[in-house]
Amino acid sequence: MLDFAQRVDTMKDSAKVMYDLFHAVTDPRTINFASGSPANETLPVDEVREIAMEVLQKDGRGFEALQYNNPTGILDLRKIVAEYLLPRRGIEGASPDEVLISTGGLEPLYYACQLFINPGDTLLVESPTFMHAVEMFKMFEANCVEVECDDEGMIIEDLKAKQEKYNARMVYIIPTFQNPTGKTMSLERRKAVAELANEKNFIILEDDPYVELRYSGEDLPAIKTFDTTDNVVYANSFSKIFSPGNRLGYIYAAKPIVDKAFDIKTATNSHTAVLPQILCAEYFMRGYYPDHIADARAFYLDKRDHALEYVKKYMPEGTKVNTPDGGLFMWLQIPSDKIDTRELLEAAKEKLVAFVAGPGFYIDEGKGLNELRMSYGHLSYEQLEKGISTLAELIKERI
């Protein structure tokens, strides 16, 4: 009989949620509100082709692209993070030496766990939260505990109480256009969580992959900007602003943390693939990004407005939906205790519509039964209307 390591057991529930999510859509005709992918229309195919043709020459960056490189990532890309992307988050004066390029946006969460989580440690998460991260945390045998949230993010009193009760080592926060709710943590709460981490000496893992996709409202400074004791590890991804297939992300943290992450990275996979790093760095250095991100924002804004219009038109009265200021997700709450969105999903799939059912985003059993996450950015207007009206019919039948 196979005798797996303990972590295979501790992660099994969240792993099942992720497995089901990835296998939710088997029929290609399905209108897929479940996917968190950026829209194909926002992927810079032509620019990347042009860059790749030039890079992959012997007298271009061809040898560099195909050789081993530095575990921290190529300097060009670390400079773009430190000198261009982080200042847009209010983080000034970062050094490229405090940045480590990762393989996608999940790997920074992996470094954080490798560095700070021992089996049995408590890790606090938002309620609801991104289940892929929970799967990772459980793989490290962490005890994941939910902190209550409202429209401004984590409720500080609950955070304080749970941090004290469990002596939590780390708090995982997606402050901007959160996954799954699309909500954004307020400025006051950002300050308050950073102050608490500084005072009580726990780590905040700030995960910010949607922040550049703001299409309404004002930018807010990162939690990291309020960190005076190096307790915040800032994680981000290039997946939603460049390309998910290139698997690029990064952490920005104090040098001693990055130095230790260097060791983890070396031991894990030596370094992130060089060719995607060069393609991405050149993409920014050639000045393509500002127009590209402006187009993507306008594109998603229009999709959001259409999705909201159809929700208001078709969904039963009393359905709660937020108006996300950015990102890819909206969160629906159906005004009925008769509904279980997991059962609704099975019925919806028969009608070629998929979404993610609410319970999958909670750790505690019994939560989220009347809730669901809808990803709207990558669908056509026709798909948005057909998908939302079909779902609304199924919901009305059930309530």
Ligand SMILES: Cc1ncc(COP(=O)(O)O)c(C=O)c1O
């Ligand atoms: C909150 C959050 N963090 C991290 C990631 C991982 O990003 P990547 O696809 O770059 O690994 C995602 C992707 O959906 C996400 O929603």
